[in-house]
Amino acid sequence: MIKLRIRPIVEGREYCSEIVLSEKPVSLLGDVDVEGGIVRGVGEISGKILVVPASVGSTVGSYVLYALSRNGKAPIAIVTSSIDPILATGAVIGDIPLYRLLEPWDKAKNMLRGVKEGCIVKGEYLVVG
Amino acid sequence: MYLTKEEEAMLNGEFGEAVELAIKVVVKVGEVLGATKLISVVHAHISGISYFNILDYGLEFIEHLGSTDARFRTFTTANPYAAINASFIGKHFSSEVISKQVRVVNVLKRMGARAFTCTPYYIRIPKEGEHLAWAESNAVLYANSVCGAKTNREGGPLSLMEAIIGRTYFGGVHLDENRVPEVTVTVNALKNELEVAAAGYIIGKYFPTTIPYVKGLNHDYEYYLKAFLAAFGSSSNSPMVILEGITPGYKRLLSRGRACKNENIPVAEIREFIKEHTRDACSRALYVLGCPHLSEKEVHDIINYVLSRGVINTQDKEMWLITSSSVKLSNDLKLKLLKYDIKVYEDVCPAVTKLSMIGVDCVITDSVKALHYIPKLAGVPAFLLDRVSIIKTFTRGGSLLD
CATH class of the missing domain: 3.30.499.10 (Aconitase, domain 3)
Structure with missing residues (x-):
């Protein structure tokens, strides 16, 4: 079992789900299909724990997280190394739990490669394996 | 984060759903950026209202806000919208695009937007030291660098939330210690608005995250400054330029700064840039x-x-x-x-x-x-x-x- 330390920015409840890892930053406005709940090049995120290094691109990207929620296609949580105002704004208006990853990105990425499922525990850990 | 009694009440929903959501966003963003409190702003300026940028996602969110009783709690202006009323040699936009853009504009008007412009500094001239919550990079740069007011470069959705609560997080260039130059850049002998603007763009490319102190800029006309700052804001993320002889209190800001490194942007480089794009x-x-x-x-x-x-x-x-x-x-x-x-x-x-x-x-x-x-x-x-x-x-x- 591996425990990765996280800290809640927008809090959610405890849950386990599939993990979707994006190794590269995601452009919310450019890379996300809000109808399908898909991050292009990464896969389906709806109902899953999305782990990304950062978000990039236009500030109106926050609205994309809102749209995902409205369509019932939002991830169940987002875990990220680098939290910026666009992601924080989007998580609040989309009511999507958001966690800052406290481990170095490269270490976390290597640990999460090929991992199928994980759990958010007490808002403090992402537990896998 | 420290919140006043009124802000606590906002967060607890006593001012309605939209205010509760808005303050939650601003507090979270402030916490992420290390702010310890909120401050009132005298003018909010919202960006991200063109239907072509926000698409149905933004339209839906803005209309959701519009369905509540949310009103802007401070003097608020917004960016210009898409030129849907325009025609070009007889060709017009489709009625679908027009109606979606009009819906966005109508909600913002109902909430209290006073004007739709990317130059809010002509609508209400900011005073030195005033706190603002402005999105739209050229306006942010103008407010900080020409007027001596204080605003970070807010994102579109965030600025909308800040207009609803009339506050922003106390961080970034609202703090005097962050309004200091880190490099000195000299630009001499520029002859028109195009050269001045190209200089701004090139400086921004060289220093995408630092506040430069700029010497020698031709500012014969007010619109030269506007063109310079708008171009700088296109290539740099910095919210401010300290302009010799222009920025209020620039000598005081310099004395606190670390602008010991000197750079010179040769006129030849600026003219080459223009030639390449002309x-x-x-x-x-x-x-x-x-x-x-x-x-x-x-x-x-x-x-x-x-x-x-x-x-x-x-x-x-x-x-x-x-x-x-x-x-x-x-x-x-x-x-x-x-x-x-x-x-x-x-x-x-x-x-x-x-x-x-x-x-x-x-x-x-x-x-x-x-x-x-x-x-x-x-x-x-x-x-x-x-x-x-x-x-x-x-x-x-x-x-x-x-």
């Missing part, structure tokens, strides 16, 4: 003056110059003068300009408009900011030409001024 014609060309929006003085200077010259039948091109409806122009004057194929559009922005949809093949402009954004957002190539040459393309000489 083109004076293409088929179905749209010539744009007014990115950022023209001031009242600029509009009248341009119109007086145009009317002092003769009419040319141009056929496959148009010129748009872009400004805010706070600049009052008579219909008579607009009709006179139409003879030259020059149109005045108010409260809109061609750079956030899919110009390819109305058959524009290229944009020719005196704005380096437009040069940067038009290909990305409007879907057509853009080129540079100085203001006087653009006007001469649409008018016949022979007057005393020529």
Whole structure:
């Protein structure tokens, strides 16, 4: 079992789900299909724990997280190394739990490669394996 | 984060759903950025309102807010919207696009937006030391660098939330210790708005995250400063430039700074940049003056110059003068300009408009900011030409001024 330390920015409840890892930053406005709940090049995120290094691109990207929620296609949580105002704004208006990853990105990425499922525990850990 | 009693009440929903959501966003963003409290702002300016940028996602969110009883709690302006009312050589936008953009604008008006412009500093001139919550990079740079007011570069959705609560997080350049230069840049002998703007763009490219102290900038006209800062804001993320002889208290800011490193931007490099991007014609060309929006003085200077010259039948091109409806122009004057194929559009922005949809093949402009954004957002190539040459393309000489 591996425990990765996280800290809640927008809090959610405890849950386990599939993990979707994006190794590269995601452009919310450019890379996300809000109808399908898909991050292009990464896969389906709806109902899953999305782990990304950062978000990039236009500030109106926050609205994309809102749209995902409205369509019932939002991830169940987002875990990220680098939290910026666009992601924080989007998580609040989309009511999507958001966690800052406290481990170095490269270490976390290597640990999460090929991992199928994980759990958010007490808002403090992402537990896998 | 420390919150006042009123702010606690906002967070607990006592001021309604929209205020509760809005303060939650601002508090979370503030916490992420390490702020310890919120501060009231005297003016909020919202960006991200063009339907072509926010699409149905943004429309839906803004309409959701509009369905509550949310009102802006401070003086609020918004960016210009897509130029849906415009036509180009007889071609118009579809009714679907028009109606979706109108819906966004109507909600913002109902919530209390006073104007739609990218130059909110002409609507209400910020005073030195005032706290603002502005999105729109050129306006942020103008407020900090020319007016001496204080605002971070807010994102579109965040600025909307800040307008609803009349507050922002206390961080970034609201704090005096963050308003200090880190490099000195000298630019000498620039001769027109295009050279000044190109200098801004190049400085921004070299220093994308630092506040530069800029010496020697030609500021014979107010719009040179506007063009310089708008171009700088297109290539840099910095919210401020400290301008020699312009920025209020610039000597005091310098004394606190670390601007010991000196850089010089050679005029040759600036002219090379302009040369590389200059083109004076293409088929179905749209010539744009007014990115950022023209001031009242600029509009009248341009119109007086145009009317002092003769009419040319141009056929496959148009010129748009872009400004805010706070600049009052008579219909008579607009009709006179139409003879030259020059149109005045108010409260809109061609750079956030899919110009390819109305058959524009290229944009020719005196704005380096437009040069940067038009290909990305409007879907057509853009080129540079100085203001006087653009006007001469649409008018016949022979007057005393020529």
